[in-house]
Amino acid sequence: xxxxxxxxxxxxxxxxxxxxxxxxxxxxxxxxxxxxxxxxxxxxxxxxxxxxxxxxxxxxxxxxxxxxxxxxxxxxxxxxxxxxxxxxxxxxxxxxxxxxxxxxxxxxxxxxxxxxxxxxxxxxxxxxxxxxxxxxxxxxxxxxxxxxxxxxxxxxxxxxxxxxxxxxxxxxxxxxxxxxxxxxxxxxxxxxxxxxxxxxxxxxxxxxxxxxxxxxxxxxxxxxxxxxxxxxxxxxxxxxxxxxxxxxxxxxxxxxxxxxxxxxxxxxxxxxxxxxxxxxxxxxxxxxxxxxxxxxxxxxxxxxxxxxxxxxxxxxx
Amino acid sequence: xxxxxxxxxxxxxxxxxxxxxxxxxxxxxxxxxxxxxxxxxxxxxxxxxxxxxxxxxxxxxxxxxxxxxxxxxxxxxxxxxxxxxxxxxxxxxxxxxxxxxxxxxxxxxxxxxxxxxxxxxxxxxxxxxxxxxxxxxxxxxxxxxxxxxxxxxxxxxxxxxxxxxxxxxxxxxxxxxxxxxxxxxxxxxxxxxxxxxxxxxxxxxxxxxxxxxxxxxxxxxxxxxxxxxxxxxxxxxxxxxxxxxxxxxxxxxxxxxxxxxxxxxxxxxxxxxxxxxxxxxxxxxxxxxxxxxxxxxxxxxxxxxxxxxxxxxxxxxxxxxxxxxxxxxxxxxxxxxxxxxxxxxxxxxxxxxxxxxxxxxxxxxxxxxxx
Numbered sequence: 001x002x003x004x005x006x007x008x009x010x011x012x013x014x015x016x017x018x019x020x021x022x023x024x025x026x027x028x029x030x031x032x033x034x035x036x037x038x039x040x041x042x043x044x045x046x047x048x049x050x051x052x053x054x055x056x057x058x059x060x061x062x063x064x065x066x067x068x069x070x071x072x073x074x075x076x077x078x079x080x081x082x083x084x085x086x087x088x089x090x091x092x093x094x095x096x097x098x099x100x101x102x103x104x105x106x107x108x109x110x111x112x113x114x115x116x117x118x119x120x121x122x123x124x125x126x127x128x129x130x131x132x133x134x135x136x137x138x139x140x141x142x143x144x145x146x147x148x149x150x151x152x153x154x155x156x157x158x159x160x161x162x163x164x165x166x167x168x169x170x171x172x173x174x175x176x177x178x179x180x181x182x183x184x185x186x187x188x189x190x191x192x193x194x195x196x197x198x199x200x201x202x203x204x205x206x207x208x209x210x211x212x213x214x215x216x217x218x219x220x221x222x223x224x225x226x227x228x229x230x231x232x233x234x235x236x237x238x239x240x241x242x243x244x245x246x247x248x249x250x251x252x253x254x255x256x257x258x259x260x261x262x263x264x265x266x267x268x269x270x271x272x273x274x275x276x277x278x279x280x281x282x283x284x285x286x287x288x289x290x291x292x293x294x295x296x297x298x299x300x301x302x303x304x305x306x307x308x309x310x311x312x313x314x315x316x317x
Numbered sequence: 318x319x320x321x322x323x324x325x326x327x328x329x330x331x332x333x334x335x336x337x338x339x340x341x342x343x344x345x346x347x348x349x350x351x352x353x354x355x356x357x358x359x360x361x362x363x364x365x366x367x368x369x370x371x372x373x374x375x376x377x378x379x380x381x382x383x384x385x386x387x388x389x390x391x392x393x394x395x396x397x398x399x400x401x402x403x404x405x406x407x408x409x410x411x412x413x414x415x416x417x418x419x420x421x422x423x424x425x426x427x428x429x430x431x432x433x434x435x436x437x438x439x440x441x442x443x444x445x446x447x448x449x450x451x452x453x454x455x456x457x458x459x460x461x462x463x464x465x466x467x468x469x470x471x472x473x474x475x476x477x478x479x480x481x482x483x484x485x486x487x488x489x490x491x492x493x494x495x496x497x498x499x500x501x502x503x504x505x506x507x508x509x510x511x512x513x514x515x516x517x518x519x520x521x522x523x524x525x526x527x528x529x530x531x532x533x534x535x536x537x538x539x540x541x542x543x544x545x546x547x548x549x550x551x552x553x554x555x556x557x558x559x560x561x562x563x564x565x566x567x568x569x570x571x572x573x574x575x576x577x578x579x580x581x582x583x584x585x586x587x588x589x590x591x592x593x594x595x596x597x598x599x600x601x602x603x604x605x606x607x608x609x610x611x612x613x614x615x616x617x618x619x620x621x622x623x624x625x626x627x628x629x630x631x632x633x634x635x636x637x638x639x640x641x642x643x644x645x646x647x648x649x650x651x652x653x654x655x656x657x658x659x660x661x662x663x664x665x666x667x668x669x670x671x672x673x674x675x676x677x678x679x680x681x682x683x684x685x686x687x688x
Contacts, residue, residue: 083531085531089524092528104328104329107321107324
């Protein structure tokens with residue numbers, strides 16, 4: 001396979017301006033066929049603008065975007081029949097049932113052999129097939145949106161913030177569906193501001209910040225190359241623990257679950273901390289040592305948190 | 318154009334319509350209610366009868382002939398007022414807009430005039446009335462006509478100037494028959510404009526247009542499905558209105574090929590205007606306001622409810638710039654007067670207008686963001 005044929009999406013020096021605002025600033029990346037590619041970044045970073053240009057919805061200010069070998073600015077008609085899209089904030093016709101909505105979109109693509117029941121099964125909506133769209137919960141609506149994005153058996157599936165606004169349970173249900181897509185070998189272009197989502201689903205993660213891609217690799221590799229330290233988490237610690245840590249030269253932080261997190265550079269530091277805690281007589285329920293997550297990678301690269309309160313300092317409480 | 322795609326959109330629109338009871342009510346029942354209300358008000362306009370309060374201060378056999386003559390005219394039901402009360406106070410207290418007062422000495426003046434040929438003898442019958450009442454002028458005009466006839470009868474000479482009525486139409490038409498074409502045109506206009514504006518702004522706000530833009534449906538397919546859908550609604554509501562009109566008011570209207578043609582032109586015109594509005598006005602509420610700003614002047618100034626001849630000249634000129642005027646008058650020409658020449662010329666005018674706005678509507682409809 002040539003390099004060209006290997007890629008589903010090729011983006012070269014893409015720039016998009018809205019008046020004085022530079023939404024996307026000279027970005028380049030490729031998406032291999034069959035991979036799940038996540039464009040990760042905070043709100044306003046340029047994710048949706050980028051994905052909408054690739055989907056042919058917006059026109060770039062400059063740069064070249066090729067989707068399945070076609071120029072997105074010139075071959076819209078040929079492109080739309082080969083892609084599936086879940087737009088940001090997906091919505092559908094209020095009084096049309098799940099099954100009817102699937103039939104409608106299938107007819108738009110003139111697909112005569114769409115396995116509508118199979119797709120409804122895939123997104124676990126079998127029990128809701130006769131329910132009108134307006135009566136579905138947020139999570140069910142998103143799952144319907146994903147099923148619709150698959151009616152034409154697309155070669156590339158675009159999912160723009162598929163779990164934004166959903167509660168944690170609904171989000172996990174959508175992830176289950178997306179993992180199913182990954183297993184089917186679909187090329188998936190995902191935009192998200194949830195680190196956990198990108199880490200769980202993506203083969204490649206591109207971190208976009210203020211219109212620029214600042215890092216791109218597999219989630220594991222991003223963590224390896226950007227976070228050469230460990231996180232020690234102590235559960236149910238005493239207030240005194242803050243002083244103990246600070247005296248030892250560490251900077252403890254309290255997370256949303258009232259766990260004390262501390263960054264350690266060497267494994268020796270763990271022993272030092274445990275001894276210090278023992279000497280000061282500070283009790284704790286449990287201890288965990290782990291590699292940092294993409295959240296910390298993002299913090300290191302941008303100096304900003306992706307989510308409010310995800311990793312708060314003591315003084316910020 | 319892809320018929321399968323147009324058909325799929327049409328099916329979704331129809332299902333959404335019959336599952337939304339409010340839309341169904343305003344599309345079908347509301348025009349029928351209008352016909353029933355206005356039809357009932359104007360049904361017996363020729364047999365219109367008023368209550369008339371008469372105070373006879375003379376209390377003689379001769380003066381008693383006046384209320385009898387007025388009652389015989391068939392225009393009035395007479396209510397007698399006690400001669401002892403003050404007529405103006407009576408009108409105020411009883412909220413009546415007119416009291417006719419026959420003066421004392423009526424019989425003696427009458428005798429002087431008739432038996433002794435005293436041409437200087439006369440009586441003054443007074444109208445004590447409320448000028449703020451709208452029907453009082455009509456009452457007084459009828460009374461003046463009756464008294465003019467009485468005077469002429471007393472002079473014992475046959476009238477010199479007589480009048481005759483020759484209608485330019487072969488049949489005599491009732492108000493309801495003029496009214497129904499206007500209501501059909503108005504109902505189709507309202508449904509097409511509001512339907513287009515509401516559905517499209519809602520779909521755009523909810524992001525459905527954004528989703529549709531990632532499918533093979535083209536804006537022409539979308540517009541055509543909208544046209545077919547609005548035409549179907551127009552046929553349903555027109556049929557319902559005509560059935561009610563025939564059943565309740567026994568109207569005599571000519572139903573021919575002009576009717577569906579004018580309905581199609583009505584739909585094209587106002588779907589086109591709706592598409593342009595959808596492009597200009599971004600939010601659903603503002604779009605509905607903009608649609609109202611177009612519909613209301615059109616409804617009242619283009620002759621849907623009453624003939625434009627009743628309006629001042631400058632408004633009549635303005636009315637002739639409104640597309641609904643040509644649909645109203647075209648429908649009347651075909652359904653009421655059977656005047657094919659007028660129907661043809663008006664259909665040509667509105668056809669040209671519909672083509673322009675529809676092409677502008679197609680141009681204004683965007684799937685992808687141009688920016």
